[in-house]
Amino acid sequence: MRTRLFILLLLSTSILIKPVYTAPGPELPDPECPVESSVLMGTVRDSMSAEPIGFVNILLQELNRSITTDAKGRFVLSDLRCGSFTARTFRIGYKNITFPVTLVHKDTTQLDIVLEQTPLMFQDVLVESQRGSNDEQVSTPIMLSDKKLHANLGKTIAETVDYEPGVSQQTMGPAPARPVLRGLGGARLLMLEDANTTGDLSATSADHAVAIEPLTTERIEVVRGPKALTYGSNTLGGVINVVRGFIPTTGVKAVTGSFTLNGETVNSGNAVGGDISLPAGPFTVRLDGSTRRAGSIQTPAGTLTNTGINTQNASAGAALIRKWGRVGFAAGDYESSYGIPPDPYGGHPNGVDINLERRHTETLLEWFPHQQRIKSVNIIHTWSRYYHEEIEASGDLGMNFGAINHNLRIETTLGSCGKLENSKIGLKSGYRDYATGGLTFTPAVQEYNHELYFYQQAHLGPFVQNGAVRYNFKSIKPDTLYESRQVGSVREREFQGVAASISLQYDYYTWIFGGTVTRTFMPPGVEELFSEGPHLAAYAYEVGNAELNAETGLGTELFIKKNQRDHSLYFSVYQNYIDNYLIPVNTGEKSWRRADLYVYRYLGEAVMMRGTELSGSWLLSRYLSLSGTLSYVWGEITSQHTPIPRTPPLEGRLALNYRKGSFSAGINLRAADAQTRTGEFETTTDGYTVLDLSAQYLIAAAGFMHSISLSVNNATDTSYRKHLNRVKDVMPEPGRNVRLLYKVFY
Amino acid sequence: MKIINTSKWIILFSVITILFFTACSDDSNPVDTDESDHDHAEAVGLIVSLGDQELVSYKEGTVTGSFAITTGQTTDKLTIQFIAEDGDVFTPEGDHYGFVWEVGNTAVANILQEESYGTWEFYISGIAAGQTSVIFKIFHGDHADFVSPEISITVAD
Numbered sequence: 001m002r003t004r005l006f007i008l009l010l011l012s013t014s015i016l017i018k019p020v021y022t023a024p025g026p027e028l029p030d031p032e033c034p035v036e037s038s039v040l041m042g043t044v045r046d047s048m049s050a051e052p053i054g055f056v057n058i059l060l061q062e063l064n065r066s067i068t069t070d071a072k073g074r075f076v077l078s079d080l081r082c083g084s085f086t087a088r089t090f091r092i093g094y095k096n097i098t099f100p101v102t103l104v105h106k107d108t109t110q111l112d113i114v115l116e117q118t119p120l121m122f123q124d125v126l127v128e129s130q131r132g133s134n135d136e137q138v139s140t141p142i143m144l145s146d147k148k149l150h151a152n153l154g155k156t157i158a159e160t161v162d163y164e165p166g167v168s169q170q171t172m173g174p175a176p177a178r179p180v181l182r183g184l185g186g187a188r189l190l191m192l193e194d195a196n197t198t199g200d201l202s203a204t205s206a207d208h209a210v211a212i213e214p215l216t217t218e219r220i221e222v223v224r225g226p227k228a229l230t231y232g233s234n235t236l237g238g239v240i241n242v243v244r245g246f247i248p249t250t251g252v253k254a255v256t257g258s259f260t261l262n263g264e265t266v267n268s269g270n271a272v273g274g275d276i277s278l279p280a281g282p283f284t285v286r287l288d289g290s291t292r293r294a295g296s297i298q299t300p301a302g303t304l305t306n307t308g309i310n311t312q313n314a315s316a317g318a319a320l321i322r323k324w325g326r327v328g329f330a331a332g333d334y335e336s337s338y339g340i341p342p343d344p345y346g347g348h349p350n351g352v353d354i355n356l357e358r359r360h361t362e363t364l365l366e367w368f369p370h371q372q373r374i375k376s377v378n379i380i381h382t383w384s385r386y387y388h389e390e391i392e393a394s395g396d397l398g399m400n401f402g403a404i405n406h407n408l409r410i411e412t413t414l415g416s417c418g419k420l421e422n423s424k425i426g427l428k429s430g431y432r433d434y435a436t437g438g439l440t441f442t443p444a445v446q447e448y449n450h451e452l453y454f455y456q457q458a459h460l461g462p463f464v465q466n467g468a469v470r471y472n473f474k475s476i477k478p479d480t481l482y483e484s485r486q487v488g489s490v491r492e493r494e495f496q497g498v499a500a501s502i503s504l505q506y507d508y509y510t511w512i513f514g515g516t517v518t519r520t521f522m523p524p525g526v527e528e529l530f531s532e533g534p535h536l537a538a539y540a541y542e543v544g545n546a547e548l549n550a551e552t553g554l555g556t557e558l559f560i561k562k563n564q565r566d567h568s569l570y571f572s573v574y575q576n577y578i579d580n581y582l583i584p585v586n587t588g589e590k591s592w593r594r595a596d597l598y599v600y601r602y603l604g605e606a607v608m609m610r611g612t613e614l615s616g617s618w619l620l621s622r623y624l625s626l627s628g629t630l631s632y633v634w635g636e637i638t639s640q641h642t643p644i645p646r647t648p649p650l651e652g653r654l655a656l657n658y659r660k661g662s663f664s665a666g667i668n669l670r671a672a673d674a675q676t677r678t679g680e681f682e683t684t685t686d687g688y689t690v691l692d693l694s695a696q697y698l699i700a701a702a703g704f705m706h707s708i709s710l711s712v713n714n715a716t717d718t719s720y721r722k723h724l725n726r727v728k729d730v731m732p733e734p735g736r737n738v739r740l741l742y743k744v745f746y
Numbered sequence: 747m748k749i750i751n752t753s754k755w756i757i758l759f760s761v762i763t764i765l766f767f768t769a770c771s772d773d774s775n776p777v778d779t780d781e782s783d784h785d786h787a788e789a790v791g792l793i794v795s796l797g798d799q800e801l802v803s804y805k806e807g808t809v810t811g812s813f814a815i816t817t818g819q820t821t822d823k824l825t826i827q828f829i830a831e832d833g834d835v836f837t838p839e840g841d842h843y844g845f846v847w848e849v850g851n852t853a854v855a856n857i858l859q860e861e862s863y864g865t866w867e868f869y870i871s872g873i874a875a876g877q878t879s880v881i882f883k884i885f886h887g888d889h890a891d892f893v894s895p896e897i898s899i900t901v902a903d
Contacts, residue, residue: 349888
């Protein structure tokens with residue numbers, strides 16, 4: 001039945017794509033849009049006072065060009081190609097707006113943009129995919145930028161997005177944290193930086209940190225639905241894209257940037273970071289850097305020892321931006337040392353210190369060929385070198401991991417054709433050289449990945465349809481071939497499969513109804529195939545299974561959405577069926593090497609997950625608003641009739657927000673129900689309610705905009721434990737934390 | 747149709763090529779699998795011997811034999827060796843390996859070493875009549891590379 005449904009999906013998508021690719025002909029120049037460049041300029045003003053608004057970020061989506069207004073609210077974007085585009089604005093304290101812009105060749109388009117202040121917190125976040133179309137409401141309900149990002153800025157990306165509906169974080173101390181979307185984490189959730197894979201190993205183990213510093217992050221996008229398949233084939237949980245902007249997207253004529261200071265009491269932590277963009281001849285150069293230091297976390301039950309963090313992060317990028325497109329390069333380095341807390345229950349009785357380093361480069365060529373059929377061509381190459389070592393309390397090396405990654409992505413955006421819009425065709429090839437050392441017996445491997453994808457959007461009467469198909473080929477070649485008693489025949493394995501997604505959206509007055517059906521494909525990784533070694537935190541001796549096949553998922557989702565001036569609502573229900581869910585299963589045999597541990601072998605099990613998300617906001621008065629979220633996911637390994645391990649409980653949030661002029665303040669209640677549906681060796685957790693307080697003030701003066709945020713998390717110093725915290729049995733969550741964040745834009 | 751003139755393309759191509767190769771100049775994996783990163787005792791079994799006599803063995807997941815002594819007596823010097831995955835018998839070498847044992851009930855029997863003994867040599871002392879067991883471990887730094895199953899010790903009157 002599922003196979004038939006999938007074939008129907010493929011057919012429907014391919015039918016819609018077909019007209020674009022079966023209409024060969026000579027490449028015609030666009031008669032309406034020759035080579036000469038266009039200019040977009042104007043001002044941004046407040047709807048009430050008519051005063052100019054500085055530091056408004058204006059983005060032309062299709063061109064991926066953005067500009068920030070000066071202190072007098074003025075902006076000029078030059079070297080643009082002509083055509084019709086979608087513009088968006090982002091500004092702290094103001095409602096984000098989206099509107100069409102038409103640029104005429106050899107002409108200047110003047111805009112007078114009026115923004116409205118809003119106390120509705122959700123207006124800052126409940127928007128569509130940043131890179132998607134204006135009509136692609138189905139893709140995602142979440143994006144963090146500006147105020148929301150400042151208010152929730154945490155030590156990690158996972159902590160920063162943890163407050164959003166359907167998002168949880170899996171932690172093992174404050175540093176190693178990774179988001180979990182709708183109960184799906186690890187390799188089932190793609191985490192990207194500027195739409196590229198980071199090359200870190202955070203998806204493979206709970207004690208591995210994500211090598212992205214949130215302090216200098218521009219915004220965070222959560223993408224679901226067909227659009228997510230343009231990033232990867234395993235997107236049932238979704239995609240979290242951290243936008244850093246390593247390579248400048250717009251030319252600057254003066255120095256611009258930001259500087260951030262952050263301090264918090266719960267770990268005596270502080271962080272300093274900033275970015276600067278400046279003109280350098282024909283190039284625009286962007287530099288950013290940050291440093292973060294923190295001690296061990298304080299909890300209501302005492303200190304969670306060995307949880308300090310010391311992180312340095314720096315990058316430099318340059319771009320030549322012209323009317324024909326953009327060429328750019330960026331390089332960066334991320335180094336972090338952090339501790340895993342002692343856990344007598346979890347196999348690290350004295351804790352472990354982890355040192356990791358990630359170097360990376362990105363080279364980009366973006367070309368606007370000024371053809372009717374081809375809007376743009378992007379060629380992006382990324383390289384990263386990742387090293388990570390785990391030092392035990394004795395000073396000895398426990399394990400180390402190294403990976404070299406190359407990825408090349410070529411993406412073409414096609415011109416409109418009939419009802420089809422925003423069609424994209426892309427090719428991605430990747431190579432990974434992976435090796436381990438220390439107390440792990442995973443062979444070194446070379447991995448090759450080739451992917452081809454299509455994405456398109458169509459307006460069919462009152463409906464908006466999005467569709468995507470992605471073909472994935474993956475090859476894993478061990479450096480040494482051998483027969484393992486436990487793992488099987490360690491040899492080259494090849495996997496290929498297709499992922500597809502289709503969504504339909506219907507606008508009925510102020511309501512939007514929609515649904516998505518997605519098939520995903522995830523080949524097993526080297527750890528699931530060939531690894532062998534003790535996993536002390538799981539009380540298991542885990543062995544791979546060289547015969548594993550790829551994991552496939554079928555997800556369906558229905559949603560209702562309403563977004564009005566004085567209220568907004570979002571409600572969705574979803575079901576994800578995963579065939580061949582890769583999970584270590586107890587064989588009932590003791591390990592020969594570690595007779596104190598049972599052997600857990602990776603097997604493919606059938607899994608069902610069902611869940612719902614609800615969020616809304618209401619304007620109670622001119623200055624006061626109420627907002628809330630609720631999310632729940634239920635999961636079961638159907639072949640065993642047992643719960644899926646580490647599934648988040650029912651979680652929710654209720655916030656009362658006051659905003660007048662440049663000042664805003666909020667009272668936020670976070671709550672979760674008890675979780676008693678647990679896997680083997682997993683302990684239950686009680687429900688909790690936690691109070692957070694926050695206040696923010698904006699000052700625009702002398703060409704600078706200052707943002708000061710003060711927040712008190714867990715204001716009542718409540719002792720509570722989150723279910724996805726791997727060291728929850730050692731200590732509760734952090735106690736009262738007073739956090740001060742200062743950011744200046746110039 | 748020429749969008750950009752030829753010289754610009756050459757410059758662009760040169761810049762990208764130079765940057766690409768600059769980026770990839772450090773393209774060796776930071777973990778060198780030829781080095782001794784896998785410096786861990788890869789034992790899957792053990793043999794405890796009294797001189798040339800094999801007293802106890804743990805091979806392919808099965809323990810054969812047990813220790814038996816009488817109250818107030820001690821055994822002669824026993825030697826423990828380990829069995830690798832390929833069947834080779836070896837003794838861990840280097841200061842970073844430690845020999846650790848856990849006796850279930852030290853009121854019945856205990857394991858001791860004399861100063862003259864090597865790291866992997868020991869004797870068993872029978873303290874009181876009864877039954878207990880011992881687990882042998884190869885410790886490496888802060889963790890055990892090898893942990894044996896329980897091996898029975900019987901102390902008779």
